[in-house]
Amino acid sequence: MRVVVPFAAETPKTRLESVFSPDERSRFARAMLADVLRAIAETGHEPTVVSTAPLAVADLELPEAVAAVTSVAVDERPLTDAVNARLPGGDGAADGIGAAGDSDRNPVAVVMADLALATPGALEGVLTTAADVAIAPGRGGGTNALVVRHPAFRADYHGTSYLDHCEIAQSVGADLETVDSFRLGTDIDEPADLVEVLVHGRAGDRALARLHEFGFVLDDRGGRVGVAREGDLASE
Amino acid sequence: MRVVVPFAAETPKTRLESVFSPDERSRFARAMLADVLRAIAETGHEPTVVSTAPLAVADLELPEAVAAVTSVAVDERPLTDAVNARLPGGDGAADGIGAAGDSDRNPVAVVMADLALATPGALEGVLTTAADVAIAPGRGGGTNALVVRHPAFRADYHGTSYLDHCEIAQSVGADLETVDSFRLGTDIDEPADLVEVLVHGRAGDRALARLHEFGFVLDDRGGRVGVAREGDLASE
Numbered sequence: 001m002r003v004v005v006p007f008a009a010e011t012p013k014t015r016l017e018s019v020f021s022p023d024e025r026s027r028f029a030r031a032m033l034a035d036v037l038r039a040i041a042e043t044g045h046e047p048t049v050v051s052t053a054p055l056a057v058a059d060l061e062l063p064e065a066v067a068a069v070t071s072v073a074v075d076e077r078p079l080t081d082a083v084n085a086r087l088p089g090g091d092g093a094a095d096g097i098g099a100a101g102d103s104d105r106n107p108v109a110v111v112m113a114d115l116a117l118a119t120p121g122a123l124e125g126v127l128t129t130a131a132d133v134a135i136a137p138g139r140g141g142g143t144n145a146l147v148v149r150h151p152a153f154r155a156d157y158h159g160t161s162y163l164d165h166c167e168i169a170q171s172v173g174a175d176l177e178t179v180d181s182f183r184l185g186t187d188i189d190e191p192a193d194l195v196e197v198l199v200h201g202r203a204g205d206r207a208l209a210r211l212h213e214f215g216f217v218l219d220d221r222g223g224r225v226g227v228a229r230e231g232d233l234a235s236e
Numbered sequence: 237m238r239v240v241v242p243f244a245a246e247t248p249k250t251r252l253e254s255v256f257s258p259d260e261r262s263r264f265a266r267a268m269l270a271d272v273l274r275a276i277a278e279t280g281h282e283p284t285v286v287s288t289a290p291l292a293v294a295d296l297e298l299p300e301a302v303a304a305v306t307s308v309a310v311d312e313r314p315l316t317d318a319v320n321a322r323l324p325g326g327d328g329a330a331d332g333i334g335a336a337g338d339s340d341r342n343p344v345a346v347v348m349a350d351l352a353l354a355t356p357g358a359l360e361g362v363l364t365t366a367a368d369v370a371i372a373p374g375r376g377g378g379t380n381a382l383v384v385r386h387p388a389f390r391a392d393y394h395g396t397s398y399l400d401h402c403e404i405a406q407s408v409g410a411d412l413e414t415v416d417s418f419r420l421g422t423d424i425d426e427p428a429d430l431v432e433v434l435v436h437g438r439a440g441d442r443a444l445a446r447l448h449e450f451g452f453v454l455d456d457r458g459g460r461v462g463v464a465r466e467g468d469l470a471s472e
Contacts, residue, residue: 159461163435182416184418220395
C-alpha cells in the first residue's frame with residue numbers, strides 16, 4: 001500500500017512557537033516525521049513524504065532500513081489537493097506512480113507527520129481494515145490517519161474533517177470504519193500535547209529525544225500536568 | 237468482574253464552569269455517568285458507582301436493564317483511597333463485597349465517570365486483557381480505565397497517574413498492559429473536550445442529548461474547531 005505523509009516543510013508546527021525557538025520547531029517537526037516514517041516502514045510499507053518544499057531524506061537521520069524505503073515528492077499545493085492527487089482515482093501521475101493505469105485499484109494511506117506516538121501496531125490497526133475508507137480520528141474532529149480503497153472518495157482536510165469524511169464516504173457509497181486509537185488520535189500541535197510525547201514516547205523515538213535535548217520535563221506543580229524547561233523549574 | 241465508577245457528586249466538572257451553569261454542569265456530569273454505566277452494563281458487567289455523596293439511581297434515568305445491575309456506594313474519601321479500598325487485596329469490606337475473603341482473587345476495574353465516548357467495544361479492550369494490571373491512559377498522563385488483577389497493586393491518582401501506575405506495577409512485580417483507545421483516552425474535563433462529544437457521540441447517548449438540549453453546536457469559524465451555543469453563533 002502507498003503510504004503518503006504530508007509535511008509542511010516551511011511552516012512547521014506554528015502553534016508551538018510559544019515554547020520553541022524557530023530552529024527547535026523545525027527540528028522537532030522533522031524528528032516527529034522521522035518517527036512516523038520509521039513506524040510506517042516497520043509495518044512493511046514504503047512511505048512517501050509529500051513535502052511543500054524540497055527535503056533531503058539524509059537530513060532526517062533515518063535508520064538505514066527506513067531511509068532505503070522512503071521517498072520524497074514535492075508538492076506546493078494545499079494539503080487537500082496534494083492528498084487527493086494521490087488517492088485511488090486521483091490524477092494518477094503524482095509521484096510517477098499509477099501512470100500504468102492501476103491507480104484506481106491500489107489503496108492509499110495518508111498519515112499525518114505529527115503523530116509522534118504512532119507505533120507499527122497502532123498503524124496496522126488502520127492499515128489492515130477491509131473498509132473502503134478507514135479513519136483514525138484526531139482530537140477536534142481531525143483526520144489523523146486515512147486509508148482509501150474506494151476510487152470515488154475525495155479528502156477534505158478543512159474544519160472537522162472527520163465528519164466531512166464520513167459524509168463524503170456516504171455520498172459516494174463507500175463504507176467507512178473508524179479506528180479507535182489513542183496513539184493515532186494524538187497529533188502534536190500545541191504545548192499541552194508535548195506532555196503526551198514525554199509520557200508515551202518510547203526509547204529510540206526522535207521526538208522524545210529532541211524534547212529531552214531541549215530540556216523539557218513534565219511539570220505537575222499545578223493542577224494539570226504540563227511541560228517546562230528543566231532550568232525554569234529549578235529557578236522557581 | 238466488579239467495575240467501580242468513582243463519581244464526584246458534589247463538585248461535578250468544575251473545569252466546565254466557564255461554559256455551563258451549575259445546574260447544567262451537574263446534569264451533564266450525570267448524563268456522562270449514565271452513558272458510562274450503560275456501556276459497562278452492555279459488556280455484561282455490573283457497575284458500582286462510588287459516589288462522594290448519596291445518589292439516587294432513579295435520578296440517572298438509566299434504561300431499566302442498566303438500572304437493574306447498577307449499585308451505588310457512598311464513600312467520602314478522596315478518589316485514591318476510595319478506589320484502593322475496593323481493589324483486590326483492599327480492605328475487602330467495601331460495599332460488603334469480598335467479606336467472604338475472596339477479595340484478593342477477583343479482578344476489579346475502575347472506570348472514570350466522564351468517559352462520555354466509552355463504548356462496550358472500547359471497554360472490552362481493557363476489561364479482557366490477561367495482564368495483572370491494564371490501563372487505558374487519558375490525555376495528560378491520566379488513568380481513565382484501570383483493571384487490577386494483582387493483589388499488591390495500589391492506585392495513586394495524583395499527577396501523572398499513568399506513569400505512577402506503571403512504576404507501582406513494576407515495584408510489586410505485576411505486568412502491565414497499556415490499552416490504546418481514543419474513546420477511553422478522552423475524558424471530558426474542559427470546554428474543548430465538548431467537541432469530542434459532539435463529533436463522536438452516538439444516537440442515544442445522554443451526554444450528547446444534553447449538549448443539544450443546552451444548545452451547543454460545533455463552531456469551526458476559527459482555525460480550530462470549538463463549541464458554541466447556537467444562539468451565540470446566530471447573533472454574531
